[in-house]
Amino acid sequence: MFKRISLLAISFSTFHAFAANSVAVIGQKSISAEEFKQRYEQNKALSLPGQAPSKEEVLSNIVNFELALQEAKNKGIDKDPTLKDQFEILMYKTLVQKEIKPKIDAINVPESDIKEYYEKSPLLRTRQIVFLTSPQMKNDEVQKVKARAQNAYELITTGKKNFVDMVAEFSEGPDAKYGGLVEWSGRNKLVPEYYEAALALKESGKISGVVESPYGFHIIQLDGIKAYSGLDTEYKNFIVRSIKEIKGRTVYEAYFSTLKKKYAVKTDLKSL
Numbered sequence: 001m002f003k004r005i006s007l008l009a010i011s012f013s014t015f016h017a018f019a020a021n022s023v024a025v026i027g028q029k030s031i032s033a034e035e036f037k038q039r040y041e042q043n044k045a046l047s048l049p050g051q052a053p054s055k056e057e058v059l060s061n062i063v064n065f066e067l068a069l070q071e072a073k074n075k076g077i078d079k080d081p082t083l084k085d086q087f088e089i090l091m092y093k094t095l096v097q098k099e100i101k102p103k104i105d106a107i108n109v110p111e112s113d114i115k116e117y118y119e120k121s122p123l124l125r126t127r128q129i130v131f132l133t134s135p136q137m138k139n140d141e142v143q144k145v146k147a148r149a150q151n152a153y154e155l156i157t158t159g160k161k162n163f164v165d166m167v168a169e170f171s172e173g174p175d176a177k178y179g180g181l182v183e184w185s186g187r188n189k190l191v192p193e194y195y196e197a198a199l200a201l202k203e204s205g206k207i208s209g210v211v212e213s214p215y216g217f218h219i220i221q222l223d224g225i226k227a228y229s230g231l232d233t234e235y236k237n238f239i240v241r242s243i244k245e246i247k248g249r250t251v252y253e254a255y256f257s258t259l260k261k262k263y264a265v266k267t268d269l270k271s272l
Contacts, residue, residue, distance in 0.1 A: 024059060026066040036062065100255050104248035109240045117239050118228050121187050125224040126198045127180040129166050130173040132216040149210045149217035156207060156219070163207060163221050172216075184226055188238040191215070198222055 024031040039062060044052045053061075072078060131149045133142050152170050155161040161169075167180035175181055187195055193213040201208060201222040208220040 024063055026063055027070050029066050029070070031059075031062060031066070096252075100248075100252055103251050103255075104244055107244050107247050107251070109243045109247075113243055114231075114236060114239050115228055117243060118231060121199075121239075122228075123184045123186045123226040123231070123235060124190075124195070124198050124222065125184050125226070126182045126194075127163065127167065127221040127223050128173065128175070128182055128194075129163070129171040129180055129219040130176075130216055131170070131218075132172045146210065146212070146217050149219065153210050153219050163219075166219075180221075181223070184224075184232075186235050186238065187242075188235060194218060194220065 021032055022030045023033055023036045036059065040055060040058045043058050043061075047053065077083065129149075129152060131145045131152075133145050137145075148170070152161075152166055156163055156166055164179055167176055171180050173180070182190075185195075190198070191213045193211055197208045197211040197218070198220050201220070204222050204224055206222050208218075211218045211220060
């Protein structure tokens with residue numbers, strides 16, 4: 001039978017030194033009860049309902065973390081130049097999160113701005129015939145797929161085949177079984193190449209040429225443009241975030257303009 005290792009195995013003097021206010025001592029590092037409680041609550045908050053780790057698991061993870069830190073320092077990893085670079089990047093991101101992000105989050109976005117954005121980037125309903133490609137394909141294989149797409153496009157535009165029939169015959173996407181229908185989608189869901197080509201059609205029923213995207217080659221038919229009154233919460237929130245990002249660039253530049261006055265900055269574009 002295996003015996004559980006007990007803290008009683010630790011010498012009494014060491015135990016007495018930290019038992020009153022610590023839950024663990026790892027080398028020279030002491031983990032106080034308060035620090036453990038804080039880390040434990042953080043773990044619980046990040047866990048899915050009903051899947052919070054036990055206190056024993058959290059303590060074990062803390063011990064392993066501290067052991068790894070001490071061993072890393074012992075091996076001189078803390079002096080690795082690449083680690084210094086990563087830390088500086090982390091400091092930059094932390095500063096931006098602390099000093100700039102709250103100001104961007106506080107930007108007011110009026111309804112008029114949301115409507116103006118939406119009128120230029122509305123929700124679209126489309127149908128597609130898609131010929132899939134993959135990153136593993138060689139260039140000649142990709143060109144063969146493109147040729148198939150071009151041939152299908154010519155069959156449609158010459159009236160030899162209608163769009164719906166071509167979807168059933170050629171389309172390789174999961175939406176082929178639904179007539180190639182891609183339900184209401186905006187910039188938050190469609191790849192830029194697809195969205196821009198669909199938006200350029202402007203009128204329902206019109207068909208695009210062959211459009212290339214990271215997924216392959218598409219022939220797109222515009223099936224509808226949703227009015228602003230039909231804007232859903234998900235896309236509205238996306239629009240608000242997008243507008244804040246656009247306006248936030250001014251906040252970002254203003255912050256660093258202030259820093260440039262605080263610290264000496266000189267640049268020489270001619271030396272580039």
